[in-house]
Amino acid sequence: AQSVTQLGSHVSVSEGALVLLRCNYSSSVPPYLFWYVQYPNQGLQLLLKYTSAATLVKGINGFEAEFKKSETSFHLTKPSAHMSDAAEYFCAVTLAGNNRKLIWGLGTSLAVNP
Amino acid sequence: DTGVSQDPRHKITKRGQNVTFRCDPISEHNRLYWYRQTLGQGPEFLTYFQNEAQLEKSRLLSDRFSAERPKGSFSTLEIQRTEQGDSAMYLCASSRGTSGDVDTQYFGPGTRLTVL
Numbered sequence: 001a002q003s004v005t006q007l008g009s010h011v012s013v014s015e016g017a018l019v020l021l022r023c024n025y026s027s028s029v030p031p032y033l034f035w036y037v038q039y040p041n042q043g044l045q046l047l048l049k050y051t052s053a054a055t056l057v058k059g060i061n062g063f064e065a066e067f068k069k070s071e072t073s074f075h076l077t078k079p080s081a082h083m084s085d086a087a088e089y090f091c092a093v094t095l096a097g098n099n100r101k102l103i104w105g106l107g108t109s110l111a112v113n114p
Numbered sequence: 115d116t117g118v119s120q121d122p123r124h125k126i127t128k129r130g131q132n133v134t135f136r137c138d139p140i141s142e143h144n145r146l147y148w149y150r151q152t153l154g155q156g157p158e159f160l161t162y163f164q165n166e167a168q169l170e171k172s173r174l175l176s177d178r179f180s181a182e183r184p185k186g187s188f189s190t191l192e193i194q195r196t197e198q199g200d201s202a203m204y205l206c207a208s209s210r211g212t213s214g215d216v217d218t219q220y221f222g223p224g225t226r227l228t229v230l
Contacts, residue, residue, distance in 0.1 A: 004156075009154075034218075036221075041223075042223055043118070043205065043221040043222050043223040043224050044157070044205065044207075044221040045221070046218060046219075046220070049218060090156050090157070092156075100145070100209065100217045100219070101147065101159040101162055101170070102147075102149075102157070102159065102219060103159070104156030104157050104158070105156050106154070106155060106156050107154075107155070107156050
């Protein structure tokens with residue numbers, strides 16, 4: 001069965017610093033991978049997704065993620081953090097041919113300090 | 115494209131009462147999902163519809179929970195005899211369901227349930 005591990009439940013960075021949020025997955029077949037962001041009292045918004053095309057995926061708000069099969073990782077990065085990036089970030093996996101239900105990590109809360 | 119909507123946004127109820135939530139998916143999306151999210155956790159899959167057919171239910175969905183999507187459009191999730199452990203955010207998502215494509219799920223704002 002597939003699963004997702006997000007290392008670090010809380011990450012704090014300074015404004016303008018690099019953001020790195022870690023996600024490792026477990027899957028016996030090639031997965032589809034997603035990053036979603038959740039702002040307080042709001043629903044989940046898709047940041048980006050990996051669809052087995054390019055391994056480096058660019059998303060909204062300057063975020064990108066790289067799929068590394070050898071490391072079973074899909075870490076999320078942003079070169080320069082902005083105060084508005086403070087939110088909860090979730091990594092999720094699903095399988096092609098499945099009912100496409102998403103299996104989620106526990107989330108990483110990102111704080112951005114001025 | 116108006117997005118996924120959920121109603122109500124907040125619900126406070128007493129233990130033992132029944133509650134019903136509604137989800138309106140993006141029009142022409144034929145897949146609809148329900149998830150539950152508790153504080154500090156990621157969402158957990160509850161159930162999934164392809165048009166009006168409920169194709170999968172999680173073991174998390176006890177017999178007190180029932181979901182319907184009668185005409186393949188909006189969906190309702192009912193919880194009978196609520197318990198304090200049911201307190202959570204209930205999320206609805208919809209997707210196009212296009213075969214052969216990565217099927218992106220779009221989420222509504224959620225319904226926060228508090229059982230006293």
